[in-house]
Amino acid sequence: MRYAIVIEKSDNNYGAWVPDLPGCVATAKTVEGVQKRIQEAIEMHLAGMREDGDPIPPPTSQVHYVDVAA
Structure with missing residues (x-):
């Protein structure tokens, strides 16, 4: 499976x-x-869901970019 991720920069x-x-x-x-x-977190998260008998959610999020004038 291929899940979308969001990466954000913080101060540190x-x-x-x-x-x-x-x-x-x-x-x-x-x-x-x-x-x-x-x-690694995704793999562990899914393993925990399987262990608990929870259904694995299919990837549904999409990533798109929008160009705007600065």
Whole structure:
């Protein structure tokens, strides 16, 4: 499966979250680090859902960009 992730810059690090998996988040000092950690978090989140017998939600979020004048 392929889930969309959102990466945001804060003052001290980067945070990532998954719109289709509420509560699935990660942080790291770099973009590369947070990408690795959110992938691990997704895998762990899905494993926990399977273990609990919860249905795995299909990826439904889409990412698009809009160009606007600055």
